[in-house]
Amino acid sequence: MDAxxxxxxxxxxxxxxxxxxxxxxxxxxxxxxPKSKRYVDYDNLKKLINVDxxxxxxxxxxxxxxxxxxxxxxxxxxxxxxxxxxxxxxxKIIKEKYNIKIITALTIENKNDIxxxxxxxxxxxxxxxxxxxxxxxxxxxxxxxxxxxxxxNKMLAGNIQYNDKLDKYSKITDIIDISGSxxxxxxxxxxxIKIFLENINKVKNEN
Numbered sequence: 001m002d003a004x005x006x007x008x009x010x011x012x013x014x015x016x017x018x019x020x021x022x023x024x025x026x027x028x029x030x031x032x033x034p035k036s037k038r039y040v041d042y043d044n045l046k047k048l049i050n051v052d053x054x055x056x057x058x059x060x061x062x063x064x065x066x067x068x069x070x071x072x073x074x075x076x077x078x079x080x081x082x083x084x085x086x087x088x089x090x091x092k093i094i095k096e097k098y099n100i101k102i103i104t105a106l107t108i109e110n111k112n113d114i115x116x117x118x119x120x121x122x123x124x125x126x127x128x129x130x131x132x133x134x135x136x137x138x139x140x141x142x143x144x145x146x147x148x149x150x151x152x153n154k155m156l157a158g159n160i161q162y163n164d165k166l167d168k169y170s171k172i173t174d175i176i177d178i179s180g181s182x183x184x185x186x187x188x189x190x191x192x193i194k195i196f197l198e199n200i201n202k203v204k205n206e207n
Contacts, residue, residue: 006028029049033061104120160178
C-alpha cells in the first residue's frame with residue numbers, strides 16, 4: 001500500500017517529506033481551489049515545486065479546471081492531475097492535450113457514487129474515492145470499495161487518521177490519501193507526518 005500526502009504549501013514540510021527515509025509515492029498541491037486553506041497560488045506554487053522530486057510523483061489537485069489554469073500549469077513539475085467534477089469526455093481531452101497521468105476523484109456518499117468509477121476506468125490511471133466534504137475530511141463507508149473491480153488502481157481519502165491502524169485499509173485500497181489529520185491548528189505537523197510514514201512503511205513490510 002502506497003501513500004499520498006496532500007495539501008502541502010510550504011518548503012520546510014515539502015523538504016522533510018522529500019528527504020524522509022520512507023517517503024510517500026505522491027505529494028498533492030491544491031492548485032485552483034481558493035476555498036481550501038491548503039490552496040497555493042500560482043506564483044508560490046511554481047517556486048515551491050521547482051525541486052528535485054526524487055522518485056515522488058507530484059500531483060496537481062484541480063476542481064473543474066478551466067483552460068486558463070490548465071495552460072498556466074502545463075509546464076510545471078507535475079506528474080499527475082487529480083480532477084474533481086470533470087466529465088469523462090473532458091478528462092480524456094485534458095489527458096491527451098497535456099500528456100499527463102490522471103487521478104479521477106469521485107466524492108462518495110453511497111453505492112451509486114462508487115459505481116461512477118466505471119465511466120473513468122479506461123481513461124484514468126488511478127481512481128480516488130473521497131468524501132463529499134472536499135477539504136473538510138468527512139468520512140464515508142470505506143467498505144463500499146469492496147464493490148470496485150480489483151483491476152482498478154484505487155486511492156482512498158476521507159477522514160483517515162495519521163495514527164490509525166492502517167493495515168485495515170490494505171485489503172480495500174492501493175493508496176491512502178491523507179491531509180487534514182496531518183495538521184495541527186491548520187498547518188501540516190511534521191511529527192504527525194513522521195508517525196504516518198512510519199505506519200505506512202510497517203504495513204508495506206508486513207505485506
